[in-house]
Amino acid sequence: MSIEPQTLMLSALQHYAYCPRQFALIHVEQAWADNRFTAEGTILHERVDSGIAEQRKGTRYERGVMLKSERFKLTGKMDLLEIEQSEQPKYLPVEYKRGKPKIEDWDRVQVCAQALCLEEMRDTSVTEGAIWYWEVRRRETIQIDDALRAATIAAIEAAHAILATGKTPPPTDDVKRCRACSLVDLCEPGIFRRDHSSDYVDAIFLEPEEAMGK
Numbered sequence: 123m124s125i126e127p128q129t130l131m132l133s134a135l136q137h138y139a140y141c142p143r144q145f146a147l148i149h150v151e152q153a154w155a156d157n158r159f160t161a162e163g164t165i166l167h168e169r170v171d172s173g174i175a176e177q178r179k180g181t182r183y184e185r186g187v188m189l190k191s192e193r194f195k196l197t198g199k200m201d202l203l204e205i206e207q208s209e210q211p212k213y214l215p216v217e218y219k220r221g222k223p224k225i226e227d228w229d230r231v232q233v234c235a236q237a238l239c240l241e242e243m244r245d246t247s248v249t250e251g252a253i254w255y256w257e258v259r260r261r262e263t264i265q266i267d268d269a270l271r272a273a274t275i276a277a278i279e280a281a282h283a284i285l286a287t288g289k290t291p292p293p294t295d296d297v298k299r300c301r302a303c304s305l306v307d308l309c310e311p312g313i314f315r316r317d318h319s320s321d322y323v324d325a326i327f328l329e330p331e332e333a334m335g336k
């Protein structure tokens with residue numbers, strides 16, 4: 123009997139893209155801790171999530187839109203959907219973030235996943251999205267191109283694999299991310315890394331047969 127994959131929250135993809143261990147701690151082990159960054163993010167989303175639609179000139183603005191993808195087993199809510207109305211409406215997902223633009227893809231992956239849901243739900247093609255960064259009051263346009271789609275689909279599949287196995291991966295090698303992570307006290311990445319390196323040192327001094335498990 124095949125087991126149906128669990129549905130993945132869109133917001134969880136950002137956790138996966140930031141650190142697979144963070145994703146597993148939150149979505150498998152159900153651990154959560156707020157810090158200043160996450161608390162500010164929650165307040166920001168409550169502010170923008172009014173659910174009220176607006177029409178300005180040729181564009182409709184829908185807030186707090188529910189999203190779903192059967193194909194990717196995703197569900198969640200988007201902050202804002204802009205629809206440029208014409209014979210072929212243009213859909214543009216907009217996400218609000220508290221910080222500033224990042225080189226890494228973890229915010230863009232979430233917007234791309236929203237685009238994948240929209241394409242499936244509204245039988246359309248989404249080529250652009252946007253992120254509005256609260257700290258710097260700037261809107262960044264995102265191209266939903268093949269590279270971002272591939273990175274997003276890889277993140278979706280890897281996150282589903284963690285949900286299916288229930289196994290929490292080791293800490294990220296990027297220690298800078300741990301400094302901004304609200305789960306650092308629960309995760310204890312330093313202890314894990316120390317234990318791991320002592321295993322490695324022990325293995326060096328084992329007899330060859332022992333090291334090979336014979």
Ligand code: SF4
Nearest residue numbers: 141293294300303309
């Ligand atoms: S503390 Fe570091 S390794 Fe642990 S979940 Fe956070 S980012 Fe990942």
